[in-house]
Amino acid sequence: MKTKNFLLVTLLFAFGFVKAQNVMQSPEYIKALTVEWKGERFADGRPKVSDNLLERLKAITLEEAWAELIEKGYFNQFEGNWQLLHQDKNNAMTGRAVTAQFMPARTDLEDQVLEQGKAEGRMYQQRRTVSWAMTTLVEGDFYVADGYNKQSYGTAIGSNLGNGVWARSHRGAIVYGHIRDTEDLRKVEGFNVWVKGTDPSYMRKTLLTTINAPIRIGEATVLPGDAVLAKKDGVVFVPAHLVEHIVLTGEVTELFDVFGQQRIKEGKYTAGIIDSKWSEDIKKDFRAWLDSYKGKLPMTRPELDKFLEKRNF
Numbered sequence: 508m509k510t511k512n513f514l515l516v517t518l519l520f521a522f523g524f525v526k527a528q529n530v531m532q533s534p535e536y537i538k539a540l541t542v543e544w545k546g547e548r549f550a551d552g553r554p555k556v557s558d559n560l561l562e563r564l565k566a567i568t569l570e571e572a573w574a575e576l577i578e579k580g581y582f583n584q585f586e587g588n589w590q591l592l593h594q595d596k597n598n599a600m601t602g603r604a605v606t607a608q609f610m611p612a613r614t615d616l617e618d619q620v621l622e623q624g625k626a627e628g629r630m631y632q633q634r635r636t637v638s639w640a641m642t643t644l645v646e647g648d649f650y651v652a653d654g655y656n657k658q659s660y661g662t663a664i665g666s667n668l669g670n671g672v673w674a675r676s677h678r679g680a681i682v683y684g685h686i687r688d689t690e691d692l693r694k695v696e697g698f699n700v701w702v703k704g705t706d707p708s709y710m711r712k713t714l715l716t717t718i719n720a721p722i723r724i725g726e727a728t729v730l731p732g733d734a735v736l737a738k739k740d741g742v743v744f745v746p747a748h749l750v751e752h753i754v755l756t757g758e759v760t761e762l763f764d765v766f767g768q769q770r771i772k773e774g775k776y777t778a779g780i781i782d783s784k785w786s787e788d789i790k791k792d793f794r795a796w797l798d799s800y801k802g803k804l805p806m807t808r809p810e811l812d813k814f815l816e817k818r819n820f
Contacts, residue, residue: 589702
């Protein structure tokens with residue numbers, strides 16, 4: 508009897524906590540995912556990487572960002588082999604990731620997603636959920652969608668939704684899958700999409716299941732709030748807590764190169780010496796060179812000095 512009563516209480520306790528899976532992940536969940544971020548956050552819980560860092564990130568090469576991420580133990584943050592909506596443009600684009608997960612449609616799952624979306628106040632017509640993640644975007648967000656590289660009946664962006672992304676975020680989109688209406692999308696000034704291909708069909712057999720959950724983009728793992736560095740040759744997803752380090756490392760590396768090349772031309776050092784671990788004399792020479800540097804430093808001098816204290820030249 509005691510065993511039966513215990514089981515009954517356990518089941519009642521469990522059922523009391525059962526609820527439908529959220530479509531939009533909770534701020535508490537996102538904070539737990541990104542616990543190493545110590546700065547400001549959006550109301551939805553995502554890290555709010557500063558506009559200043561995002562702008563400076565544009566100047567960092569894919570190789571610089573990727574090499575430093577590997578040093579930090581992040582081996583799965585790059586995805587290449589994209590088609591670009593504007594293939595002729597080589598301008599970098601950065602932003603804060605809003606993630607969307609799509610899956611093959613299944614009626615019972617779709618019913619649950621629609622009911623939960625309704626409970627969250629999401630609007631839908633004809634059982635379509637494709638626009639839900641886009642309506643959460645704010646200025647500076649980068650729409651990142653895992654469309655599991657589906658081609659027909661899985662196009663995650665068309666002309667209307669592309670215009671919606673641009674209007675809300677003034678950033679582009681990354682779609683691990685296919686898009687449609689490319690002729691009209693190219694008319695959206697400033698907008699660009701990194702995508703695996705195009706297809707004229709519209710989404711009918713694909714379902715949005717979650718917003719701001721961890722997703723897979725090809726070989727990369729993406730968390731909500733990651734800083735996106737998108738360039739013609741690929742995309743790097745930088746964990747929010749590492750953005751400042753990645754930016755400063757790239758910027759200082761560029762200064763090292765300018766200093767080293769100047770000193771090589773002057774005949775003060777050989778290329779071999781500059782490419783080796785610097786002696787204390789070269790370090791002092793570099794700091795003195797900084798004092799007379801006529802270019803504009805991308806960071807403040809206190810930021811640079813603090814970074815150099817920890818950096819092994």
